[in-house]
Amino acid sequence: MPAFSAYNFLRNCNYFLETPNQAARLSLDSAVSPTLSNGNLRKQRSEKRPIPEEQKDDKYFERRRRNNQAAKKSRDARKIREDQIALKATILEHENALLRAQVVTLREEASSLRQMLLQRKPFDHLPPTSHSP
Template structure:
């Protein structure tokens, strides 16, 4: 397994013997105040992992197969967020239209009417607030 990985690294374009050599020297040197490893808190068993660290390479990928425009981050950010669609109304058969059905419809219609009125009132309030703020802006701009 390890030799397969080493062969893949050697064959890949990301393998750089000089940088790996420098990496190993940096963490094996006696000048490191904490001894072996990145930090004094790292156990000695973690050292082999850090010594053999190399970027992941896909052995099946070619050097020109990666395209930043085709990466997943750019494709997801360019997609439009779609709002959930409204549920389609299902007609209620005439035999199921009893007193509770009509009461439910009456309450729903009343709630919809109140919601529309509240939205209109809020829009009107926002419009008057915008006009007031624009007038204040003009007054400030005069000075």
Template sequence: LVLKSGKRSSSGQYKDEAYWERRRKNNEAAKRSRDTRRQKEEEIAQTAQSLAEENLGLKAQIKILRNELSTLQALL
């Protein structure tokens, strides 16, 4: 029996063992991929949170400096 890929089908027992071994390896690889993706997403979310907090602090600092600038300009 020739399969679409051009490979020949082997005996039933060997085929089943090989199939399930490929499935097991694929499942493990898929799990690793999902875990890696989740970890990257969490890192991105943490970075976004940190940058948002930093942005708020910088905006507050800008407001303070603008007020100080206005005060100094009024003294001239």
């Protein structure tokens, strides 16, 4: 087994795969009535209503700026998680291939040893060994 295993790598990089508020988010999501969309459960969005120009003050633009930053941060974090999952899959596929090759080698060795045992003559014809003190 190599010193650098997929398990150790992924255990160290686990923070990319989970978010700190995952448990809280799961409990909040279950409280919202979900709708079925493309096989995924999602909360239903309210109808989009445009904000009239006269109501777009500094507070509105600041909220929009913060929301845009949060959306970008969320997209970036999702991209990192997806990249980590892809890396995890690649590492596990490689490790799986190595393990399968090792299984083949060990099976061949076991078969060879079985054949050697079957071809071996019994010990009955061997002269007794002397045990000297």
